[in-house]
Amino acid sequence: MPLTLLTIPCLSDNYAFLVHNDATGETALVDAPESEPILAALADRNWTLTDILLTHHHWDHVDGLGAIRNATGARVIGAAADAERLPPLDLAVTEGHTITVCGEAVHIFDVSGHTIGHIAFHFPDSSLAFTADSLMALGCGRLFEGTPAQMWESLQKLRALPAETLICSGHEYTASNAKFALSIDPNNTALIERVADITAKRAAGEFTVPSTLQLEQATNPFLRADANDMKAAIGMDTASDVEVFTEIRARKDNF
Numbered sequence: 273m274p275l276t277l278l279t280i281p282c283l284s285d286n287y288a289f290l291v292h293n294d295a296t297g298e299t300a301l302v303d304a305p306e307s308e309p310i311l312a313a314l315a316d317r318n319w320t321l322t323d324i325l326l327t328h329h330h331w332d333h334v335d336g337l338g339a340i341r342n343a344t345g346a347r348v349i350g351a352a353a354d355a356e357r358l359p360p361l362d363l364a365v366t367e368g369h370t371i372t373v374c375g376e377a378v379h380i381f382d383v384s385g386h387t388i389g390h391i392a393f394h395f396p397d398s399s400l401a402f403t404a405d406s407l408m409a410l411g412c413g414r415l416f417e418g419t420p421a422q423m424w425e426s427l428q429k430l431r432a433l434p435a436e437t438l439i440c441s442g443h444e445y446t447a448s449n450a451k452f453a454l455s456i457d458p459n460n461t462a463l464i465e466r467v468a469d470i471t472a473k474r475a476a477g478e479f480t481v482p483s484t485l486q487l488e489q490a491t492n493p494f495l496r497a498d499a500n501d502m503k504a505a506i507g508m509d510t511a512s513d514v515e516v517f518t519e520i521r522a523r524k525d526n527f
Contacts, residue, residue, distance in 0.1 A: 327404035354389030385423025386413030
């Protein structure tokens with residue numbers, strides 16, 4: 273049976289995620305922006321937190337960790353490459369590692385770009401990928417530390433996952449990302465349909481995260497830097513994929 277997924281809004285626009293195995297009673301948390309809503313969600317469902325998975329060191333993904341760890345004693349897992357900037361880890365992982373969380377195999381991906389040492393967690397049996405600020409709904413994270421080439425490589429790793437994978441990203445940025453996507457890819461029919469759906473969901477106070485990888489492949493401009501129609505849309509028909517990605521990222525930074 274696939275794991276149960278719960279999306280928890282935190283701070284002004286962050287998301288944390290709980291995954292729960294009904295058979296074993298195990299529960300894992302992905303990122304810890306703040307403690308109160310996460311501990312409340314656990315208490316409401318009478319779930320026991322066993323693991324905390326950290327994607328990267330930014331404060332809005334780890335600030336709630338201390339209180340949650342103290343309350344639950346959960347094992348904390350994060351990137352070995354970023355261990356000096358993360359809270360103390362019980363298990364440090366690198367790309368290629370496979371660990372067991374909530375009774376499932378979890379694959380670790382290095383998705384550096386937004387930060388160096390950012391990781392993603394893929395639960396293939398439940399078709400879940402926790403990508404935080406690497407691949408986002410209709411976007412990707414701003415490059416605070418990495419290069420465009422690094423982020424493009426990271427996104428290609430994630431794009432290669434099965435199309436039905438749910439992309440659980442770290443923020444409710446989809447509406448603003450949609451405006452930018454339409455500005456450079458206005459004739460993309462799938463994108464136009466998605467933007468209408470996003471507008472309706474946000475007007476109803478609904479989440480736009482997670483999203484399917486298939487939908488991201490069709491509409492996310494950052495995943496389409498190697499598509500001929502995307503290159504043509506921004507007047508870079510003969511440019512390399514990395515050059516096109518770099519231009520798209522630069523335009524988004526100035527949008």
